[in-house]
Amino acid sequence: xxxxxxxxxxxxxxxxxxxxxxxxxxxxxxxxxxxxxxxxxxxxxxxxxxxxxxxxxxxxxxxxxxxxxxxxxxxxxxxxxxxxxxxxxxxxxxxxxxxxxxxxxxxxxxxxxxxxxxxxxxxxxxxxxxxxxxxxxxxxxxxxxxxxxxxxxxxxxxxxxxxxxxxxxxxxxxxxxxxxxxxxxxxxxxxxxxxxxxxxxxxxxxxxxxxxxxxxxxxxxxxxxxxxxxxxxxxxxxxxxxxxxxxxxxxxxxxxxxxxxxxxxxxxxxxxxxxxxxxxxxxxxxxxxxxxxxxxxxxxxxxxxxxxxxxxxxxxxxxxxxxxxxxxxxxxxxxxxxxxxxxxxxxxxxxxxxxxxxxxxxxxxxxxxxxxxxxxxxxxxxxxxxxxxxxxxxxxxxxxxxxxxxxxxxxxxxxxxxxxxxxxxxxxxxxxxxxxxxxxxxxxxxxxxxxxxxxxxxxxxxxxxxxxxxxxxxxxxxxxxxxxxxxxxxxxxxxxxxxxxxx
Numbered sequence: 001x002x003x004x005x006x007x008x009x010x011x012x013x014x015x016x017x018x019x020x021x022x023x024x025x026x027x028x029x030x031x032x033x034x035x036x037x038x039x040x041x042x043x044x045x046x047x048x049x050x051x052x053x054x055x056x057x058x059x060x061x062x063x064x065x066x067x068x069x070x071x072x073x074x075x076x077x078x079x080x081x082x083x084x085x086x087x088x089x090x091x092x093x094x095x096x097x098x099x100x101x102x103x104x105x106x107x108x109x110x111x112x113x114x115x116x117x118x119x120x121x122x123x124x125x126x127x128x129x130x131x132x133x134x135x136x137x138x139x140x141x142x143x144x145x146x147x148x149x150x151x152x153x154x155x156x157x158x159x160x161x162x163x164x165x166x167x168x169x170x171x172x173x174x175x176x177x178x179x180x181x182x183x184x185x186x187x188x189x190x191x192x193x194x195x196x197x198x199x200x201x202x203x204x205x206x207x208x209x210x211x212x213x214x215x216x217x218x219x220x221x222x223x224x225x226x227x228x229x230x231x232x233x234x235x236x237x238x239x240x241x242x243x244x245x246x247x248x249x250x251x252x253x254x255x256x257x258x259x260x261x262x263x264x265x266x267x268x269x270x271x272x273x274x275x276x277x278x279x280x281x282x283x284x285x286x287x288x289x290x291x292x293x294x295x296x297x298x299x300x301x302x303x304x305x306x307x308x309x310x311x312x313x314x315x316x317x318x319x320x321x322x323x324x325x326x327x328x329x330x331x332x333x334x335x336x337x338x339x340x341x342x343x344x345x346x347x348x349x350x351x352x353x354x355x356x357x358x359x360x361x362x363x364x365x366x367x368x369x370x371x372x373x374x375x376x377x378x379x380x381x382x383x384x385x386x387x388x389x390x391x392x393x394x395x396x397x398x399x400x401x402x403x404x405x406x407x408x409x410x411x412x413x414x415x416x417x418x419x420x421x422x423x424x425x426x427x428x429x430x431x432x433x434x435x436x437x438x439x440x441x442x443x444x445x446x447x448x449x450x451x452x453x454x455x456x457x458x459x460x461x462x463x464x465x466x467x468x469x470x471x472x473x474x475x476x477x478x479x480x481x482x483x484x485x486x487x488x489x490x491x492x493x494x495x496x497x498x499x500x501x502x503x
Contacts, residue, residue, distance in 0.1 A: 012183060019141055020192040022171030023112045027139040027194075029169035031109055034463055035093045037167055042084060042134050044166035045159050045173075049080035049127045052158060056123040059151040064119050066304025071247035075124035078409055079417065083131050086415060087435055092136045095457065102446035102454040106462055109439050111194035113140045114187060116208070118200040120250040120304065120342060121417055122148035123155045125199055128417040130159050130173055136438040138195075142175045143184055145200065153177045181207075188213060195438070199418045209428075216433060218418055219425030221252035222340040222369025223402045224361035224391065226376040227268055228354065228383050229261045236377035236399075237271030240346075243401025245322040249344045250304040252419060253373045253395075253406035257331065257338045257347040257364055259357045265350045269325070277346075278307065278321035285326040285337070287314040288345060293336040307344045331360035338364040354383050358390045365392055371425025373397070373406035394422050394430045408432050 033041075049056075057072035096105040115129040126142055133140040144152030156175035163173050176183070184204070188196050188211035196215040198208035205217035227236050244255050260268050269279055280288065291314040292299050302310055311318035318324060323344040326337050333339065337347045351357040361374065374393035378384055388396040395413060397405030408415035414434035422430025429437060446454050 012178065013186060016176065016183060016187055017190075019171075019174050019176070020112065020187070020190055023139040023141055023174060024192050026169040026171035027109070027111045030134075030137040030139055030172055032463060033093075033137055033167075034461075035091060038093060038134070038137055039088070041163050041166045041168045041172075042088070042131060044162045045134060046080045046084045046131060048158055048162035049131075049155070050077055052155070053077045053080065056151055056155055059154075060123050060148065063151050064122065064148050064304070066120060067247040067250055072124065075121065075247065075417075076127060078415065079124045079127040080131070082409075082415065083128065087135055090135075090435070092435060092439060093463075095460070095462065096441070097457050099454055102448060102452075104444040104457050105441040106444070107136075107439055108442050109137045110214075111138060112192055113138050113195050113197060113438065114193045114213075115140055115142050115197045116184070116200050116204050117142055117144040117148065117152050119145035119147045120252075121199075121247075122152050125417045126152050126155045126159070129197055129199075130156070132433070132435045132438055134163065134168070134172070135435045138438055139169075139172045140174070141187075142173070143179050143187075144175070146179055149177065149179060185211070188215075197418060197433070214428075216418065216420065216429050216437065217427055218252070219371055219421035219427055220340050220368050221254065221372040221419070222256045222338075222365055223253060223373045223375060223393070223406070224357075224364060225255045225258050225374065225402055226351075226354075226357050226361070226378070226383075226387055227258060227260045227264065228357075228376070228378045228380060229263050230379040230383070231264070231377040231399075232379075233264060233268050234271050234274075237268060237277075238275050239377070239399070239401045241272055241275035241277050241322055243403040243405070244346050245307070245344050246401070246403045248304045248306060249323075249403070250342045251403045251407060252340075252342075254342070254403045255346055255375065255401075256340055256369070257328075257349060258325075259331070259349055259351050259360050261357075262350045262352055265348075269348070272325060276320060276322040277325050278311070278318040278323070279325045279348075280316075280327070282327075284311075284314070284316045284324075285328070287316060288324065288326055289336055290314075292341065292343070292345065293339075298339070298341070303342045305343055310343060310345065332363045333367045335364075340368050354386055358387060361387070361391045369393070369425075371421030371423070371427060371430065372419060373402055375400065375402035375405060392424050394420070394424070395432070 053076035054073050057069045061069050113133050117125045142156050153175050160173035193213050196208045198205045198217040208215040208217050307321040307324050308318050325346050325348050327348045331349045370392045371394050373395050374391050375397040376387050395406045400410045404410040414432040416432035418433035420429030420431050421427040
């Protein structure tokens, strides 16, 4: 067998193994923290990240060349204090007692979490995954994308310092400062890793699932957005343009293709123009098709770029445009423009009926986007229900922008930077990732026979149980013929044995 082209230097791998040992130790210490101590750590880390939300937004755009600073600041703030506002009052630590079912549930954190960080949403994902881990008393090792390693490494260390100052064990938050694929594959397969959270491209997600360790991975998005003849067109246009232009469309929940009822399509386009959408001519559409899709797939150089920059690269002018709208006739995977586009380019197609809209949405998601997201702008519940029931998406945002609606920031779905695509999308979870996914429960289950009385567990805390008294130890020893030294050795051994049994 030929040698791999890239090897992991021994010293680098040894350092990484030490990180895993530290994380394993820290995870054990974290699991002994009570709710108050955990909350102090979470609050301190959230405050530290929130204080530098603007600075890291600027750094991320500067380092990656992707996105919009103002929008990244919003995400950084939402993934720090925003998360605490949502989950801060939830109890992930105390036992849950159900006298009716005669069950006691004891929280069990995952342990050591290995988290992959994408280039598209780097610092926000560092904040998000770290806080979810700490809320549930886990240790976390962060592995940033190489193109975002500087901002992510600095952010992780700021969070680690804040956590340690607030009482977290040293090693609860760590970061790999020189990530590479061979190293990541070795670490993901290490038995000291309890859970992998893989957010990124298909290759890293598949590597996580191949690792042999439990993993949460995500699939690609490709969201259809239906606008029917009952929608508020001005509001729908405003929401769609704002969503598609948010952070230059690098959230995987962004709109991919508008499916507009023919009766309102022209009015919708005019309303979108009023919101600074540039509706492309057939010639401009063809230029974008050639620019964005090469023989190797999507042109990654255009990910997260401004609409005006993309237009200029394609060979036409769209100065001041927030998004570029490309009218298409064919809504099938063979039409490249209805595939996932992590940039502010939005396909637009006309449909006659709800049934045709459903057929078009299912067709465009045949090869990409299954299990992910969709949106609909409508006041007709029957259309909403029919669309959601038939389209292979596990989250359907209604009268909301898909980017922040499906990701939970403009709806009451769990706000998340990691979107599970379930069975259809090849993911082990179908939900938006929340703290609840990072822990399991040990369950004490009594015999359900009514004659069997359920115990009284009120006030019992596994972190502070009554001291268990050790039975007295009595060892009969005949010392009549022992030397003084042997008697002293026996006395020492006896005292040590008593101490062990009393501990």
